[in-house]
Amino acid sequence: MSAGTLHSLALVAVITAATLLTRVLPFLIFGGKKEAPRLILYLGRVLPCAIMGMLVVYCLRSTDLTAPPYGAAEALGVLAAVLLHLWRRSSLLSIAGATVLYMVLVQAVF
């Protein structure tokens, strides 16, 4: 087994452990009769929205706005996802449609 494979396996193990930690922690801390503090419950309600916004920015982080086509493919892809979703409210259609459009744009247009 090469060093690269070993490192990849170690990465998978670390990511698994960290993911499991985020899933188990609430059950470990508040699994008893204890009521979660109000601040935590408040964050639990408002954080998911904010984190999704952050993840959208994260996905678009390497878009280059300074060189042609100035992120046009990404902008059109996001726009397509939002519009398709407003139209049909079907996650699958919106994701598939936007991805296909983006693939066509980066491969054939720009």
Add this chain to the structure above:
Amino acid sequence: MIPPAAVAVKGRRRRRLFRADPPVLGFPLEEWGKTWYNSPIRWGGVPRQSEQKEKLLPVNKHALRAAFPLTIPVMAGYLVLGMGFGILLQSRGYSFLWAGLMSLTIYAGSMEYVAVDLLSGGASLISAALMTLVLNARHLFYGLSMLEKYRPVKGAKKAYLIHGLTDETYSLVCSAQPPEGVEPGAFYFWITLLDQCYWLAGSILGGLLGQVLPFDTAGIDFAMTALFVVIFTDQWLSRKNHLSALIGLGVSAVCLVLFGPDNFLIPAMAGIALLLMLLQRFMGEEAAS
């Protein structure tokens, strides 16, 4: 006609003979024994364990039957997104075995997409751990809201429910109510298990197809962007107050400009949490519990 006892081989003679005994009380001794063995008198009114199992089995079948239709939208999404993940991983030189392994162990859709970057870029273990904690911090809040629902479930089943609490599974178990007569634990278990099966099947299929796909897969990673855009849109539409969504977008964009694409996530997380706490009173209904 020769009675069965007479043709029995030597070693079996005894039992055969016993079996051929004349019926007692109107039915064969063996039957009578079974009746006594199973009788509530002998067991103090408690049914035998095997009978308890027989009674549980149909209930679990009901749970699967009740869970499956709810998971169909997730099946469609997970097969497609899983395939996208498998294809992406394959395009970076990792076979379908890697896709299968990661879908079994990590099993967090968006994190697995990010893990493709981490693996192929040879990221350090510490940065991978930090990245995972930051990206998956939302699981903390999924867990918090499932505390009550999962409280009656025990043991290995509960451990699996916690392991399988992805965004989509969370949204299903959060909104779905088990029908009457179906054990809630079994119902949640089937939803979770079915969802992981879809994701696993999709990712392995993608890894296999990635080798033979006749077309260029450049740009397939936009599926992840589209996924988050769609979830973001859904959350936007389901709420009156958009302040938290705007904070998420705004703080991240500012941090991206300030810290650059490789280092902006952690400051962005901290900034978002801080602003959400400071602006609690402007959150409208979200602030009231």
